[in-house]
Amino acid sequence: MALSEFELKKCEKALDNFLSLRRPPAHIRDEVDLQYRIENQSVVIFEVRPEWQDPSRKMEIPVAKATFVKRQKIWKVCWQRQDLKWHSYPPDPEVKSIEDFVAIVDEDANCCFFG
Structure with a gap:
C-alpha cells in the first residue's frame, strides 16, 4: 500500500x-x-554518478532505504551490503518517523551508508 498524501508530503519535506x-x-x-525516490511505502536515497565505461550514461548507487510499516507505525531502516541486498541497519533497525531515519543516515555512525 502506498503512502498517504500527508505521509508523502512529510517524507518529501x-x-x-x-x-x-x-x-x-x-x-x-x-x-x-x-537524490531520493519514493516507491509505494519505501524511500530510497541514492548517489547518481556517470558510468565509468560510458560517462554519458548515469548510474544509481543506493545509499539507504526506509520502508513504512503502517500497521506498526514504524519505519524499517536498511542499508545495502556488498551482496547488493538490503539488510536491516543493526543499531537502529526501526524508527518512529521519517525524520529519525534521515537523522540516522546523516549521522552515519557506523559508516554503512556513505562509507
Missing part, C-alpha cells in the same frame, strides 16, 4: 531538507549527486 545539507555543490553535480 524531510528528504528535501536532508538533500539541501548533504548534496554536493552545484558545479560538481554532473560528477556525483545525491
Whole structure:
C-alpha cells in the first residue's frame, strides 16, 4: 500500500531538507549527486554518478532505504551490503518517523551508508 498524501508530503519535506545539507555543490553535480525516490511505502536515497565505461550514461548507487510499516507505525531502516541486498541497519533497525531515519543516515555512525 502506498503512502498517504500527508505521509508523502512529510517524507518529501524531510528528504528535501536532508538533500539541501548533504548534496554536493552545484558545479560538481554532473560528477556525483545525491537524490531520493519514493516507491509505494519505501524511500530510497541514492548517489547518481556517470558510468565509468560510458560517462554519458548515469548510474544509481543506493545509499539507504526506509520502508513504512503502517500497521506498526514504524519505519524499517536498511542499508545495502556488498551482496547488493538490503539488510536491516543493526543499531537502529526501526524508527518512529521519517525524520529519525534521515537523522540516522546523516549521522552515519557506523559508516554503512556513505562509507
